[in-house]
Amino acid sequence: TLTIGQLKRQANRIAINLIDRGVTKGDRIAFYGQNSIQHTVLRFVATFLGLTFIPLSPTFGKYEVKQEFLSTGATIIMSSAQDFNKFQGVLDDNTIRVKLVIIFDGKYDTHVNFDQLLAEGKDKTLDRYPYFPVNPDTDMFFLIHTSGSTGPPKCAMITHRAMIDGCQEPDIFLDFDQLDGQAICAMPFTCGHIMGTVLIPLQIIKGTQLVLFGEFNEEILMQAIEKYKINVLGAFPSIGRRLIEGDLVGKYDISSLKGMSTGGAAFPGNIAKQIIKKCGIRFREAYGMTEFIWVTVGSNPNEEYIPGNLGNVAPGCELKIVDLTTGESLGPNQDGEICVRGNKILVGYLNNEKATKEAIDKDGWYRTGDIGRYDERERIFITDRLKEVMRISSGNQIANVSPVEIEQYLLTHPSIAEVAVVGVVRKSGGHWPRAYVTIKPNVSGVTSEQIEKFISDTLANTKQLKGGVVFIDGIKRTAIGKVDRKYYRTLVKDEVLNY
Numbered sequence: 001t002l003t004i005g006q007l008k009r010q011a012n013r014i015a016i017n018l019i020d021r022g023v024t025k026g027d028r029i030a031f032y033g034q035n036s037i038q039h040t041v042l043r044f045v046a047t048f049l050g051l052t053f054i055p056l057s058p059t060f061g062k063y064e065v066k067q068e069f070l071s072t073g074a075t076i077i078m079s080s081a082q083d084f085n086k087f088q089g090v091l092d093d094n095t096i097r098v099k100l101v102i103i104f105d106g107k108y109d110t111h112v113n114f115d116q117l118l119a120e121g122k123d124k125t126l127d128r129y130p131y132f133p134v135n136p137d138t139d140m141f142f143l144i145h146t147s148g149s150t151g152p153p154k155c156a157m158i159t160h161r162a163m164i165d166g167c168q169e170p171d172i173f174l175d176f177d178q179l180d181g182q183a184i185c186a187m188p189f190t191c192g193h194i195m196g197t198v199l200i201p202l203q204i205i206k207g208t209q210l211v212l213f214g215e216f217n218e219e220i221l222m223q224a225i226e227k228y229k230i231n232v233l234g235a236f237p238s239i240g241r242r243l244i245e246g247d248l249v250g251k252y253d254i255s256s257l258k259g260m261s262t263g264g265a266a267f268p269g270n271i272a273k274q275i276i277k278k279c280g281i282r283f284r285e286a287y288g289m290t291e292f293i294w295v296t297v298g299s300n301p302n303e304e305y306i307p308g309n310l311g312n313v314a315p316g317c318e319l320k321i322v323d324l325t326t327g328e329s330l331g332p333n334q335d336g337e338i339c340v341r342g343n344k345i346l347v348g349y350l351n352n353e354k355a356t357k358e359a360i361d362k363d364g365w366y367r368t369g370d371i372g373r374y375d376e377r378e379r380i381f382i383t384d385r386l387k388e389v390m391r392i393s394s395g396n397q398i399a400n401v402s403p404v405e406i407e408q409y410l411l412t413h414p415s416i417a418e419v420a421v422v423g424v425v426r427k428s429g430g431h432w433p434r435a436y437v438t439i440k441p442n443v444s445g446v447t448s449e450q451i452e453k454f455i456s457d458t459l460a461n462t463k464q465l466k467g468g469v470v471f472i473d474g475i476k477r478t479a480i481g482k483v484d485r486k487y488y489r490t491l492v493k494d495e496v497l498n499y
Contacts, residue, residue: 001037002037002040002041004204004207007040007041007044007204008044008125009123009125010041010118011041011042011044011045011048012048012121012124012125012126013117013118013121013122013123014041014042014045014114014117014118014121015045015048015049015121015126015131016121016122016124016126017117017120017121017122018045018049018100018117019049019131021100022099023049023051023076023100024132025050025051025132025133027051027075027076027099028051028052028053028054028072028073028074028075028076028143029042029046029051029052029053029054029074029075029076029077029078030053030054030056030068030069030072030074030076030077030078031043031053031054031055031056031078031079031191031192032056032058032060032065032077032078032079032080032083032084032087032192033058033078033079033080033082033083033104033191034058034080034083034190034214034215035187035190035191035196035200035212035213035214036080036104036105036212036214037212038104038105038114039078039104039191040200040204040212041114042078042102042104042114043191043200043201044201047130047141047201048126048129048130048131049126049130049131049132050129050130050131050132050133050134050139051076051132052139052140052141052142052143053141053142053143054068054072054074054142054143054144055142055144055191055192055193055196055197056068056192057190057192057193057399057460057462058083058190058191058192059192059399059460059461059462060192060460061086061087061458061459061460062086062087062089062090062458063409063458063459064459064460065086065087065090066087066090066093066096068145069090069096069098070095070096071155071350071351072143072155072350073097074098075097075098075099075100076098076099076100076101076102077098077100077101077102078101078102078104079101079102079103079104080103080104080105081103081104081105081106081107081108084101084103084108084111100112102114102117134160135160136159136160136161136164137159137160137161138159138347139159139160140157140158140159140160140347141158141159141160141162141163142158142163142197143155143156143157143158143350144156144158144194144197144290146290146291146349153402153405154349154350154352154355155349155350155351155352156290156291156346156349156350157346157347157348157349157350158293158346158347159347161343162293162343162344162345162346162347163198163293165293165316165342165343165344166198166202166293166294166344167198167201167202167205182207182208182209183203183206183207183208183209183231183232184208184209184211184228184229184230184231184232184256185203185208185209185210185211185230185231185232185233185234186211186213186221186224186225186228186230186232186233186234187199187200187203187210187211187212187213187234188213188216188221188234188235188236188239189234189236193399194288194289194290194293195234195263198288198293199234200212208232211224211228211230218239218243218248219248221233221239222248222249222251222252222254223252225252225254225256225257226252226253226254229256230256230257231256231257231258231259232257232258232259232260232261233257233259233260233261233281234260234261234262235260235261235262236262236393237262237266237267237268237271237429240260240262240267240271240272240275243275243279244271244274244275244278249278249279254279257279257281258281258282259281259282259283259284259301260275260279260281260282260283260284261283261284261285261286261298262283262284262285262286263285263286263287263288263298266308266382267285268307269305269307269308270307272285272305272307273305273307276305282301282302283299283301283305284298284299284300284301284311285298285299285309285310285311286298286299286310286311287310287311287380287382289368290346291345291346291359291366291368292317292340292342292344292345292346292366292368293344294314294317294344295310295313295314295317295319295338295340295368295380296310296311296312296313296314296317296380297311297312297313297314297315298310298311299311299379308381308382308383309379309380309381310379310380310381310382311379311380312377312378312379312380313378313380314344316342316343316344317340317341317342317344318340318341318342319338319339319340319374319380320338320339320365321334321335321336321337321338321339321372321373321374322336322337322339323336324336324337324371330373332373332374332375332376333373333374333375333376334373335371335372335373335383336371336372336373337367337368337369337370337371338368338370338371338372338380338382339365339366339367339368340365340366340368341363341364341365341366345360345364345366346366348360370382371383388402388403388485389401389402389403390402390403390422390423390430390431390433391423391430391431392423392430392431392432392433392462392463393428393429393430399460399462401423401433401462401463403420403421403422403423403433403485404421405463406421406433406435406455406459406463406465407419407420407421407435407483409455409458409459410435410437410451410454410455413451413454415439415440415443415446416437416438416439416440416451417438417439417440417441418437418438418474418475419435419436419437419438419475420435420436420475420476420483420484420485420488421433421434421435421436422434422436422467422485422488422489422491422492423467423492424467424468424492424495424497425492425495425496425497426496426497426499427496427497427498431467432464432465432466432467432497432499433463433464433465433466433467434465434467434468434469434470434492435451435465435467435468435469435470436470436472436475436488437451437469437470437471437472438471438472438473438474438475439471448468448469448471451465451469452464452465452469466497466499467492467497476488
């Protein structure tokens with residue numbers, strides 16, 4: 001456990017130590033690993049110093065980690081010992097300019113560890129916050145990769161201004177002042193996901209007592225609710241689904257739980273209704289994205305639940321619904337593309353001017369790729385997705401996975417001529433990727449197991465072909481040569497995987 005005062009003192013000691021070690025403005029800190037107290041302290045170290053930090057998903061394999069280091073220019077790495085073992089060989093590449101590796105836990109012969117930094121740190125505080133000068137409107141608070149809807153993930157650049165405004169939202173996670181006493185919040189979101197990146201510091205600022213999870217499953221969650229008297233639960237839809245399908249709710253005393261807030265994916269209405277009834281709690285669903293922190297304030301938990309209701313537009317956000325053909329603004333109860341602008345928007349995609357111009361118009365409107373509407377009370381509803389990403393969940397980790405990213409990697413296999421990847425629905429929620437593969441002429445003997453191993457040796461668990469490999473004679477494409485994803489989604493629309 002750690003108090004707010006202890007967090008601040010530890011972050012100051014380590015920050016001063018890092019300054020003595022030559023850390024300076026312009027350094028970028030990459031975080032890789034599961035949530036932990038040490039992890040959280042080191043995130044505040046980056047904030048106190050005014051350095052850009054780069055949250056990496058703990059699901060990443062060495063290939064993704066290397067690409068992150070190369071694209072973001074990370075110079076400092078903070079990782080658990082176990083996770084560091086996965087990718088340490090990447091640092092042998094002389095194009096990667098990492099000058100310091102910090103291990104969260106335990107000791108590592110060749111690198112400094114958290115306890116060492118803490119012990120060596122001077123028992124005083126920085127004379128200013130942030131220590132290195134920051135322009136809130138142009139300097140990056142963090143760099144984080146998006147899911148990638150039409151190609152490999154893009155790196156969103158989020159400024160200090162966007163993060164500051166995002167952390168000042170009123171009651172964005174739940175109406176905490178309606179709880180009896182202090183809010184005690186279970187936070188099963190990893191730092192590598194935008195939810196964990198934003199919500200963990202937000203709840204600390206609000207004075208919430210946080211319960212973080214490294215290893216996670218629903219049994220561990222129920223035990224934590226009973227033990228720590230948790231009264232607020234943050235959850236992805238996949239977590240909610242598994243709670244109501246099992247007998248865990250009746251097995252543990254969760255009477256302290258008063259509310260659940262969710263985001264990161266559309267929450268099925270039938271699942272939400274069952275949770276409300278079975279657990280006797282209030283429910284809130286909000287809307288945000290990597291590129292824009294908090295679009296809505298979330299549905300009102302004190303009103304009757306309406307499936308798909310994401311609440312009113314958040315302060316500091318402008319929103320319009322536009323016709324998909326004409327681009328004209330639409331009125332209430334008309335479906336169109338959701339566009340947003342405001343201080344919480346990304347300033348662009350790192351090293352990708354083309355993608356930035358395609359996403360943000362000359363007037364500052366960001367095209368979300370989501371289809372939605374608003375009603376007479378200006379509540380926002382999402383009705384469809386333009387994006388083609390797959391949502392892959394594993395324990396407390398959820399990832400938006402681009403089929404194009406997996407396809408491009410599979411095309412490096414010497415025997416593969418063409419490939420199309422699609423998500424197959426899982427009974428427990430989310431998808432598993434499936435690859436439809438065409439083998440090159442005059443090549444024989446290639447098996448699905450070989451292709452699955454080609455992926456498993458390098459890519460993250462969330463990108464494994466657990467939906468299978470199907471060999472076909474040719475990939476169906478649109479008139480302009482793109483993979484016809486609608487066709488492949490139709491092929492699997494009636495399938496449900498039991499694993």
